[in-house]
Amino acid sequence: MNRYLWPLIAVVALLIFLVMGLRHGDPRALPSPFIGKPAPQFELPTLKNPEVSIGTEHMAGNYALVNVWATWCVMCRAEHGFLLDLAKSGAIPIYGINWRDSRPEAIRWLYELGDPYLASAYDEDGRVGIDWGVYGAPETFLVDPEGTVIYKHLGPLDPAIWQREFVSRMNDGGAD
Amino acid sequence: MIPEIGQFALILALSLAICQTVFPLVGAHRNDVAMMGVGRTAATGQFVFVGIAFACLTYAFVADDFSVLYVANHSQLALPTLYKVSAVWGAHEGSLLLWIFIITAWTVAVSRFSSGLPEAFAARVIGVLGFLSVGFLLFALLTSNPFDRLIPAAADGGDLNPLLQDPGLAIHPPLLYIGYVGFSVAFAFAIAAMISGDLDQRWAKWTRPWTTVAWMFLTLGIALGSWWAYYELGWGGWWFWDAVENASFMPWLIGTALIHSLAVTEKRGLFKSWTLLLAITAFSLSLLGTFLVRSGIIVSVHAFATDPTRGFFILTFLAVVVIGALLLYAWRAPSLDSDVGFGLLSRETFLLLNNVLLVVATALVLIGTLAPLVIEMATGGKISIGPPWFNVAFLVPTIPLIILLGLGMHTAWRSQDKTPWTRMLRLPAIAALVLGVVIPLFIYGRISVLLVVGCAAAAWIVVMSLIHPIRSLLREKGTAGITRSVLGMSVAHLGMGFFVLGVTIVSAFGIESDRALRPGETIEVAGYEFEMRELRNVEGPNFSAIEAEIEIRKGGDFVATLRPQKRQYLVQKNWMTEAGIRAGLDKDLFVALGDQLGNGGWSVRIQYKPMIRFIWLGALIMALGGLIAITDKRYRSKVRKTATADAAAAEATA
Numbered sequence: 003m004n005r006y007l008w009p010l011i012a013v014v015a016l017l018i019f020l021v022m023g024l025r026h027g028d029p030r031a032l033p034s035p036f037i038g039k040p041a042p043q044f045e046l047p048t049l050k051n052p053e054v055s056i057g058t059e060h061m062a063g064n065y066a067l068v069n070v071w072a073t074w075c076v077m078c079r080a081e082h083g084f085l086l087d088l089a090k091s092g093a094i095p096i097y098g099i100n101w102r103d104s105r106p107e108a109i110r111w112l113y114e115l116g117d118p119y120l121a122s123a124y125d126e127d128g129r130v131g132i133d134w135g136v137y138g139a140p141e142t143f144l145v146d147p148e149g150t151v152i153y154k155h156l157g158p159l160d161p162a163i164w165q166r167e168f169v170s171r172m173n174d175g176g177a178d
Numbered sequence: 179m180i181p182e183i184g185q186f187a188l189i190l191a192l193s194l195a196i197c198q199t200v201f202p203l204v205g206a207h208r209n210d211v212a213m214m215g216v217g218r219t220a221a222t223g224q225f226v227f228v229g230i231a232f233a234c235l236t237y238a239f240v241a242d243d244f245s246v247l248y249v250a251n252h253s254q255l256a257l258p259t260l261y262k263v264s265a266v267w268g269a270h271e272g273s274l275l276l277w278i279f280i281i282t283a284w285t286v287a288v289s290r291f292s293s294g295l296p297e298a299f300a301a302r303v304i305g306v307l308g309f310l311s312v313g314f315l316l317f318a319l320l321t322s323n324p325f326d327r328l329i330p331a332a333a334d335g336g337d338l339n340p341l342l343q344d345p346g347l348a349i350h351p352p353l354l355y356i357g358y359v360g361f362s363v364a365f366a367f368a369i370a371a372m373i374s375g376d377l378d379q380r381w382a383k384w385t386r387p388w389t390t391v392a393w394m395f396l397t398l399g400i401a402l403g404s405w406w407a408y409y410e411l412g413w414g415g416w417w418f419w420d421a422v423e424n425a426s427f428m429p430w431l432i433g434t435a436l437i438h439s440l441a442v443t444e445k446r447g448l449f450k451s452w453t454l455l456l457a458i459t460a461f462s463l464s465l466l467g468t469f470l471v472r473s474g475i476i477v478s479v480h481a482f483a484t485d486p487t488r489g490f491f492i493l494t495f496l497a498v499v500v501i502g503a504l505l506l507y508a509w510r511a512p513s514l515d516s517d518v519g520f521g522l523l524s525r526e527t528f529l530l531l532n533n534v535l536l537v538v539a540t541a542l543v544l545i546g547t548l549a550p551l552v553i554e555m556a557t558g559g560k561i562s563i564g565p566p567w568f569n570v571a572f573l574v575p576t577i578p579l580i581i582l583l584g585l586g587m588h589t590a591w592r593s594q595d596k597t598p599w600t601r602m603l604r605l606p607a608i609a610a611l612v613l614g615v616v617i618p619l620f621i622y623g624r625i626s627v628l629l630v631v632g633c634a635a636a637a638w639i640v641v642m643s644l645i646h647p648i649r650s651l652l653r654e655k656g657t658a659g660i661t662r663s664v665l666g667m668s669v670a671h672l673g674m675g676f677f678v679l680g681v682t683i684v685s686a687f688g689i690e691s692d693r694a695l696r697p698g699e700t701i702e703v704a705g706y707e708f709e710m711r712e713l714r715n716v717e718g719p720n721f722s723a724i725e726a727e728i729e730i731r732k733g734g735d736f737v738a739t740l741r742p743q744k745r746q747y748l749v750q751k752n753w754m755t756e757a758g759i760r761a762g763l764d765k766d767l768f769v770a771l772g773d774q775l776g777n778g779g780w781s782v783r784i785q786y787k788p789m790i791r792f793i794w795l796g797a798l799i800m801a802l803g804g805l806i807a808i809t810d811k812r813y814r815s816k817v818r819k820t821a822t823a824d825a826a827a828a829e830a831t832a
Contacts, residue, residue: 006507007508009459009507013462013501013504017493019552023551080328
């Protein structure tokens, strides 16, 4: 055995290991302690009307998306078109959590770009965001009819991610 | 329009890079001078077009073109212009473009200063560099295009990560990349030498100055990053053994080993195959670092936006480059075994030990960096290997390394006579031990085994590094002084001594204290009184801040006024800590604001950091040593000789 081959063998082993590491999972899939647990309770004023409040109980009975967004978030703008399409298709009710934002700007954003949300909760100081373990916007949670968080996606949604990560998870429970 | 020009320039650069790879390599194989000549021209062309692409991206930032996705994500109207420029390399796509720009700049430098090399050898070096450039250009164009459009354009951008809005961090990545990429030159020299099979000592001589320059920049880049982490992250630490820091540290360790091993190969023709392996490893670790940082495989405080497709691309490229290089190595290296011997007590022995210890240190860092990944794959849990493990593990190879360093500098090549050697060492050894006890005990008033070891080791290196320069100063008139090579080595090792001293003192005597402080209150830390005079609001261009005015006194005498800030950046809404630091060679006083407490007070972190400046000063002096070494006569004479040869040739044709 040529001893000058040893570095090559070591490197090939390391590379195989790294390939396995890379396929091991989407590195974006940060483990969320909330997955498989009941969605954290909240009660917040809605964005458009501070007199009316919205909370977890409004979502019960159906699959629902909870989308964390803000006007300062460029990637929220990127996914906005898809959210509008999704809302129009009626596949799932979408609730927004407007996170650490200014109310007039957020209302203007929805007026200008269209409103995909059944309702948006206004989380001005980010308190509910903390309960939900939000790292940054946009983030989207999939909540099942029993009110359990079954998936969390970091970053903007698009049709491919929707089909791959969300639709597949709803089918086994039977989407309505 | 401008971004499209940039995009087009990148594609042209890719075509030129392909020419720069194919023609010189084939030309060198066929001994076809015309084909080899294409390499230099293509390299210059590639440099120009990548430069155009870089200028276009910079323009898009400065002109606030938010129809470019990358600009929209990483800039903002109110961002100061300096940071609009540095935002170009503030995230993955643009920093990759900077990386490519730097490799083309290195290539042009090599082709410009390679007139002393045999034509075929220079052609192969340029060809290999072209191949690396092709890989990175493809990476940029296929997975990470900085010129992708955002239609419709955003009205305003998402702002540059506030952590990066700092002058230190504006120049940290360029320095680091010049270092990283510089190892590609040593790599290209090694590959060119192995392809040609012409592996005599000249190869080592040609590689040495390039390696030293790359190492210098890497040293400065890492030191700057460490300094930035110290004052900007608000934790007051200077090294965190974070995966990304380790990614830059591993090539540095191997690069250091390479510099030493090259010395042996150049002077004595030994360690040839080992030196080749180190040259391959240094650059491979640079690539591995890129992979770790940009694939998101390891969670880190400053990882780039992660994307698995990018990870696969870099991994494939890494595999092609490293496996190709090591196959070539396995083929060529066996013929390099040399029978030249050296005595047990000789400089060769010490340099061999230096190499072994540096490689062990690198392996420990690599293991610590990859261990979380291994554990995650085995058990599914996410863990992190913390500084305590690294701090202990890293001491194991470095303490003997430091002791041997002082000895090796004063040991002769081939074989050293033992009697004069031990006689010469006696005095410095005693001095080091005395200083090792005196410094901690009489200046700082406490002593422990590790403290004595650290201080004695630092004193040992400092004393040993000064011997050559002092002898040279005291020499008789008319006799030769030391060469720049030896002076450079002495200076670099002196820097190492300063560094070790700084690390030892600050780890043993640094004080950190988290306290609550209200306006008007005074607290005492490390013998200093810290009084919060007032709190006020301050408005910056793209942030608003709360600033505390803190007056420091010692025994009633005024020492300094610090103004730490807590900034909220208006776009990304995150809070950043801007520490107030009273810097001094003997100590730093550091105040950072923590969180607002209910009663109108703030939690503040106060730190007393004795001699922490020696850490960065040491690194700066190390880099200076490298600079002195490359100005050595034998490198200059080469240029002069070829210049005269050119002049003679010109005369002959005239």
